[in-house]
Amino acid sequence: xxxxxxxxxxxxxxxxxxxxxxxxxTFIDAGSIYVSCKTKHPAIVTTILKRTASSTV
Numbered sequence: 004x005x006x007x008x009x010x011x012x013x014x015x016x017x018x019x020x021x022x023x024x025x026x027x028x029t030f031i032d033a034g035s036i037y038v039s040c041k042t043k044h045p046a047i048v049t050t051i052l053k054r055t056a057s058s059t060v
């Protein structure tokens with residue numbers, strides 16, 4: 004599946020984070036990935052997984 008990852012330029016090590024997220028997407032079926040970063044704090048990555056028909060609740 005083709006994903007477009009947009010990470011704000013102000014996030015430190017943006018290019019490396021983008022590479023890691025593309026690698027992660029080969030293993031998980033994500034519906035959304037959110038990246039947030041406050042000044043002088045580490046980046047926080049939140050992943051929302053897709054629910055498939057075979058998923059159990």
